[in-house]
Amino acid sequence: MEIPVWIMIAISACGIGFAYYLVRYVMGCDQGSDVIRNISSAIKEGANAFLKRQYMLLAIFVAVVTLILAFVPGLGWQVAVTFLSGAICSGLAGFIGMSMAVRSNSRTAAAAQKSLNDGLKVSFRGGAIMGICVVSIGLLGVSIFYLIFKDYTSPASILAGFGFGASSVAIFARVGGGIFTKAADTGADLVGKVEQGIPEDDPRNAAVIADLVGDNVGDVAGMGADLFESYVGAIIATMALSAIAVNAGVVDAIGTTAAQTVAWWLPMVIAGGGIIASIIGVFFVKVGEKLEMEALLGALRRGTLVASGLVIGFTAIIVWALGAGWGVLAAVSAGLIAGFLIGESTNYFTSYSFGPTKRVSEASKMGAGTNIISGFANGLMSTVLPIILVVIAILVSHYVADMYGIAIAGVGMLATLGVSLATDAYGPVADNAGGIAEMSELPSEIRDRTDALDSLGNTTAATGKGFAIGAAGITALALMLSYADAVGITAAQFSLLDHRVLSGILLGVMMPAIFCALTMNAVGKTAFTIIGEVRRQFKEIVGIMTGEAKPDYARCVDICTTSALKQMIIPGVMTVIAPILVGFILGPLALGGFLIGAIACGFILAVTMANAGGSWDNAKKYIETGQYGGKGSDAHKAAVVGDTVGDPMKDTSGPSINIMIKLMSVIALVFAPVFVGTTGWIG
């Protein structure tokens, strides 16, 4: 009697069907003039070339790890199978999202020629394809593997293999894409805007296509992979903690087996309800013709709010139908509300409508140094609300449903991912549409519309980043708890008075720091090569500045691709190897401490980097509205420095930390059977 699971498989299939409907909708839209088509196809080619080369590299990595997993004593072929499937699903979700994003950009530019609402609709639906695909593929994979493997002795480890596969692809996608996008952005800005004095998205700039490609491979594919991983991780972690739910009496069903089954089903069923809620939410996103930020933001927010309300309603019905305890509803609501408020807190600290970012703008008056200090301090300060919200969510959900509650709060937070990820993925599409409109010299009223859509995308990107960090934190925590349970660490052993746990924590806090250092330097190195190339083209290709000759866009894309892929290897491989090394050398207790340290410090660093970066960006934009001397003033020059510093922080290092903490936690969970009963070489 697996009826609920079969229903979930059906819902996932419906989701994929709905995504296909959206694809048909977007593909049916007008592609615009030949100029627009040409630019768009250049972006498409570049993005595809990057993804192809990235996936080829990843295929080698995935093949090697699959083989290793199959032969590790204590794991076996089942884990290898789920790992491989997770990797393929994650890669697929990224590929679909990106493919549609690069097809939606030109259509958005063309639709904006009709009306603002048409432009919003195409770009949002282009983004929604990825949102709905991510959740549908995620739930489908988990449900199928649940049906296949639920009778095995260590389902946590086997299902976790699916998360491990997804995460492995995600970290390379996020890091590689993040390096690409920011290096291209920095390179294009530095040579184009600063040295040659030509505007952003100017076709004379050789790196301009690379910059637009970067939005797709970094912000679309990378973000999709990140949240796919959170989504799957939260569901798996909750299932892994089902025994705790039964012991704590969270589930009211009669008999232990029945109770455990219900505890297993709950996260899947809530996720299924979330998919339906998200699909409904997508239809609530529409707007009039007013170019007002408030109205546009309200339109997008409406989709998420409707979906959130529906999820709470669905959960109530599910709890009642499955006979689970009402504590589950409270935990899910706590997660959902915390996720929403973390997003709002991010908005407060990064939007120039509020004090914090205004103060960063003001500090630019005194120079780049004070701008940097003020923005960095703002980023550090912005950790307060997210931390307090996560702590409240933990305390509430633990009070109502023990450890299981913490994990299912994560499921609640991610239940509306279908629509909230649509909102995130919308941003790069609108950004690309703006770039295309600029490059193809559309009339200024159309530019005003695409600009409005673009600047809305910047706001939702900040909110989305905050949400992604919150989701990653709670998912990683839930995975860590599952690891402790799976490896058989008792509460008494997992003590802060144990020297191995203490050592693990200290080593753990170090990981996000090194990871940030590596990724920030990677952006610097890649940007360096791009800058050299753009300078060379300006010098060597005669007639670029007069528009008589076209720069070699493809070469810049190629250089970015090669360098980004090379630079992603060390941070990615380090993340995979570190938890295994700690487990073998210092033992499973130290590994548990290591995870906690990495999660706690990673959370702080990720929020700081995302919000410092966001506020530097918007502080610059605020000055560009005419404040403190406006564009070209000394304050503006100072703010540009801040923006350059913030770029790799907010779009490469910060978001990659999300994946890093989840990946290390899920690896620990997968390897738990190997570490059971060991004490490490020197532990």
Place this chain on the structure above:
Amino acid sequence: MEIPVWIMIAISACGIGFAYYLVRYVMGCDQGSDVIRNISSAIKEGANAFLKRQYMLLAIFVAVVTLILAFVPGLGWQVAVTFLSGAICSGLAGFIGMSMAVRSNSRTAAAAQKSLNDGLKVSFRGGAIMGICVVSIGLLGVSIFYLIFKDYTSPASILAGFGFGASSVAIFARVGGGIFTKAADTGADLVGKVEQGIPEDDPRNAAVIADLVGDNVGDVAGMGADLFESYVGAIIATMALSAIAVNAGVVDAIGTTAAQTVAWWLPMVIAGGGIIASIIGVFFVKVGEKLEMEALLGALRRGTLVASGLVIGFTAIIVWALGAGWGVLAAVSAGLIAGFLIGESTNYFTSYSFGPTKRVSEASKMGAGTNIISGFANGLMSTVLPIILVVIAILVSHYVADMYGIAIAGVGMLATLGVSLATDAYGPVADNAGGIAEMSELPSEIRDRTDALDSLGNTTAATGKGFAIGAAGITALALMLSYADAVGITAAQFSLLDHRVLSGILLGVMMPAIFCALTMNAVGKTAFTIIGEVRRQFKEIVGIMTGEAKPDYARCVDICTTSALKQMIIPGVMTVIAPILVGFILGPLALGGFLIGAIACGFILAVTMANAGGSWDNAKKYIETGQYGGKGSDAHKAAVVGDTVGDPMKDTSGPSINIMIKLMSVIALVFAPVFVGTTGWIG
């Protein structure tokens, strides 16, 4: 039979006597010309004015806390007495150190006219006065209170009151002094060097005296208070863990009472041996006439290395004489070696003789943005070695002597503090001497000597900062362990699977982040007021630029003082209140997690800020040697931005974190009797 303790009191008295001998030596040196005297007395006046106003504010704070402590149920008058004494001793150590530093600066400038060795001797001995005073006063206080209170039921809490008092003064001294020094520095540089194009330490700059005052109130008094607290904290924490030492069989003495007594004595006696070793070490610091960095650095390092060797020898004798286990010797050595290597790691990451800082210089070629990214990444990367060294020290010392071993490793690390603090305090004296030589227009060969001494001071400052962070981390950890013991948390309760512990950790990691944000902004605000004032004076006082009129130095000092003292209140008070709030609201388990979170994240942030700041500073200096276009080039301008950003990080926020993590831990230890058996309002 308290013979060892009486011997320690005698050694402390000898230490104070030796400090008096050094005072006589320094005071007997030539004060130089009238010009030198005038400048020096302006610095002295400013520093005294700051300290007087700061101590008056602190007196109110200390009085209030003393009264509160006396009436808190479960603590009582004993804690109030030790708290008050700790506060007075810490204030005294800071006062003596600073008074002698402001008297040594002019004498160093004068002595440099004779020879390099004379200059080094005066400045080093000026710094050594504080070094020896800090350790002697610290050991004296602990020994006396041991004799008075050792029979009370909760000596941990009572002795910890002494540490609490010391820490409370230290945090305000460090934060207030840190804000003062960096605001004055930034203000002087921005208006003087950048806007008016006059050199550093130019007498026409109204903020130049404030800048020199800052070196004394921030780097001397602040650093002294920081390490006084580490020193006392490490000894107290070790004594508090003596019961653990007995249970673990660390001490071989016959009978439990005798064993516990030996475990109590050990940290005091090792510290006493350290004082003698430090005094001997001071005499080993001398140099020839070659202006070579290597030779100068070797001279200073010789003092610390000799003292370290002696401490290991002393400890061996003490272990044998008191009949303790040889594990103690291993733990002390582990701490000592880790402390030394952390200093060396700092040197590697911040000196421009090595790759990391050279790369920051190179990144400056591409602008301020890349300089900032590169330096920040370098700071993050530099956390690796300190963390690994601390972890190794923990594992080794725990292996040989359980939790007690971790604490006594901290005592070992700090045993040579007398001479290593002398090396730190030497820096600001040499810096001041350089400024005085510049302002009084001494001949260039004398300037070369004071410059060499100054640049040596910059190197030792970086090493000293690394050491201070390492010492703070291990001391805070030991205090946290003592807290857990004192509040009666069993290993089994203190579990990472407890939701309160988890919540505590998350709240804890947030604290250093907020603290940094507050202190960085405080420097910004204060610098802002100073910049306004210096600009005003240049505009309104006719004849400043031609040297016909003198700027109003005192007004700048006064503005810095007022603003710094105002800005230090919130971060300081927050640090005192936060652990008490967490303890009352979430209970003692959450408070334990809170401490671990704050220590781990604080350690990472402190190392990152100190080393990023150090490498920005030296990257700028490297360019000034003629690299990448040298002074005035675009690369240099970019590097100046990095230096401005690094200043508050490395001299205000970073070092203050050291005190913050120890202060919160010692407060938890003091309030342990209040929290015993409670669970918090919502825990």
